[in-house]
Amino acid sequence: MILSIESSCDDSSIAITEIATKKLLFHRKISQEREHAKYGGVVPELASRLHAVDLPKLLEEAKPYLNDLKAVAVTNAPGLSVTLLEGVAMAQALSIAKGLPLIPIHHLKAHIYSLFIEKEVIFPMVVLLISGGHTMVLDVKGYDDITIIASTMDDSFGESFDKVAKMMGLGYPGGPIVEQLAKKGDPEKFPMPIPLQHSSKIAFSYSGIKNAVRLLVEANQPLDEQTQADIAASFQKAAIAHLLQKSKKIFSHLRPKDFAIVGGASANMAVREAFSHLCTQFDCRLHLADLSYCADNAAMVGRCAIDAYHLKHFTDPLTIEVTPRTENFF
Known part of the structure; x- marks a missing residue:
């Protein structure tokens, strides 16, 4: 054990x-x-x-x-x-x-x-990791063979949800709150910019969408519940569209047979549904962690x-170190 x-x-x-x-x-x-x-x-x-x-x-x-x-x-x-x-x-x-x-x-x-x-591993696999601190796509071939294909240039996917919730005074953690509020809103009400839409760069960026939300919040004071819902829905649509657009380019290049979404923000049901459609389009198996x-x-x-x-990846208990910021998987 x-x-x-x-x-x-x-x-x-x-x-x-x-x-x-x-x-x-x-x-x-x-x-x-x-x-x-x-x-x-x-x-x-x-x-x-x-x-x-x-x-x-x-x-x-x-x-x-x-x-x-x-x-x-x-x-x-x-x-x-x-x-x-x-x-x-x-x-x-x-x-x-x-x-x-x-x-x-x-x-x-x-x-x-x-x-x-409680399962056997499935490698190779392309993995989208979305959380409050990270947004990246990984090419995972094994425990010690992980390559970062794309990552965020600024805010993470999950972080942007938290910040949008804070702008509208909705509380913390913001991800689940914004997701539930978006179900009551019109995603077409407030057109949002899709980051890097016309760029060939394979990367993510959420600062632009976040700023668009800030301007909307300022322009629609005082916010009523329906306006909050419409902003949440419009934001979520753009945030997911950005993930899909860049992921589609990766799919076209790598043609993965197995694709997964992990991280705290992978619990977002709209994300799961959107990538289910993308995986069907590319004849790719979608893997998702249990919500718990x-x-x-x-x-x-x-x-x-x-x-x-x-693999005997052990370390000396007297010299183990913590590393707060690292994207090196080895």
């Missing part, structure tokens, strides 16, 4: 995964959304203090499995440095105290493995750690 720990942002999570069968034996998560909502976003120092309280609670629940562990895995990059440190400190203590190998896990690689919880595993969680860390364990 592998005990896995996730603390890269505002979710404290611990899981126990059986190595041989890949079965998820234990998985618990404590979200900090309510505590951060009053500030309109994640406050790193507050998140760190909450991890220091919540992770030991989760470890206590996992106590019946501790004597049967073969390794400990922990997210150590990328993320908020002060929150990563909380998970790494616990992993170091467990590794040293019980004499277990320590497996460092890249957070974005773990999101890819959210597709394979889209956001940060230790189950995906544990599944990723199984492959790392077989």
